[in-house]
Amino acid sequence: MTVPALQIETLEAGYDPGLPIVRGASLSVAQGEIVAVLGPNGAGKSTLVKAVAGLVPVSAGRVLLQGQDITRVPAHRMVFEGLAFVPQTENVFANLTIAENLELSASLLKARGAQRAQRLEPVYAMFPDLARQRALDAGRLSGGQRQMLAVARALIAQPRLLILDEPSAGLSPKLVGEVFAKLREVRASGVTVLLVEQNVKAALGVADRAAVLVEGRERVVAPCAELLADERMAALYLGRHAGAGQAVDAVREAR
Ligand SMILES: Nc1ncnc2c1ncn2[C@@H]1O[C@H](COP(=O)(O)OP(=O)(O)OP(=O)(O)O)[C@@H](O)[C@H]1O
Numbered sequence: 658m659t660v661p662a663l664q665i666e667t668l669e670a671g672y673d674p675g676l677p678i679v680r681g682a683s684l685s686v687a688q689g690e691i692v693a694v695l696g697p698n699g700a701g702k703s704t705l706v707k708a709v710a711g712l713v714p715v716s717a718g719r720v721l722l723q724g725q726d727i728t729r730v731p732a733h734r735m736v737f738e739g740l741a742f743v744p745q746t747e748n749v750f751a752n753l754t755i756a757e758n759l760e761l762s763a764s765l766l767k768a769r770g771a772q773r774a775q776r777l778e779p780v781y782a783m784f785p786d787l788a789r790q791r792a793l794d795a796g797r798l799s800g801g802q803r804q805m806l807a808v809a810r811a812l813i814a815q816p817r818l819l820i821l822d823e824p825s826a827g828l829s830p831k832l833v834g835e836v837f838a839k840l841r842e843v844r845a846s847g848v849t850v851l852l853v854e855q856n857v858k859a860a861l862g863v864a865d866r867a868a869v870l871v872e873g874r875e876r877v878v879a880p881c882a883e884l885l886a887d888e889r890m891a892a893l894y895l896g897r898h899a900g901a902g903q904a905v906d907a908v909r910e911a912r
Pocket residue numbers: 672673678696697698699700701702703704705855
């Protein structure tokens with residue numbers, strides 16, 4: 658059996674000691690898979706992926722990347738372990754050009770000379786629009802292009818696992834389609850993808866499997882095709898959480 662790309666084992670994590678937000682979450686992501694983490698507002702989705710990425714303290718449980726324990730590896734070291742994280746906001750430097758954004762990522766990896774080119778070139782090849790506009794300030798990009806740049810910056814690290822927190826946030830349906838198509842391309846290039854999403858319909862469209870997180874624990878993990886027909890899905894979203902109606906509608910609409 659091949660080792661999973663990512664294994665989250667009964668993880669507990671939170672911002673304040675004694676107040677876990679992630680409460681015993683477990684999830685396994687196979688090599689080359691795209692897995693989505695869904696769930697109502699405040700379920701702990703962002704906290705979960707931030708804990709995996711070393712940005713939120715873990716109080717119990719483990720995170721394994723290709724079988725190697727990376728629990729408590731500091732966030733800035735994660736790229737060297739093969740994990741790249743794209744946060745929901747502030748994921749590009751608006752006052753730097755596209756080229757500077759990408760070069761900065763390469764510099765943080767201490768890539769120089771040929772090594773630097775070897776990291777930058779495949780990323781420019783995958784994002785021809787960014788290559789064309791490389792002298793443009795990132796702050797002048799549209800939401801979709803900015804998200805593409807955030808993904809591109811993460812890929813400079815040539816990660817084995819790419820984690821994204823709500824890559825569709827604030828994008829029109831057309832742009833969501835473009836960003837998600839790019840994620841499929843990223844997967845085809847050999848990178849495993851874990852994404853947090855509010856956009857249930859889009860997430861179930863791109864992912865192989867999805868987990869529904871409620872109150873810090875996964876309640877359902879299933880192939881997306883099964884989740885679409887799963888009555889538990891709507892129930893979990895409705896639950897005790899007001900304001901989840903939109904997500905429920907999205908589930909129904911996606912069916
Ligand atoms: N920096 C923080 N400090 C303290 N508590 C926080 C912090 N960030 C989030 N929380 C709390 O953690 C809980 C889970 O938040 P989290 O952002 O992980 O949820 P989420 O599932 O990503 O929600 P959303 O769908 O709204 O993004 C919430 O109760 C939130 O108030």
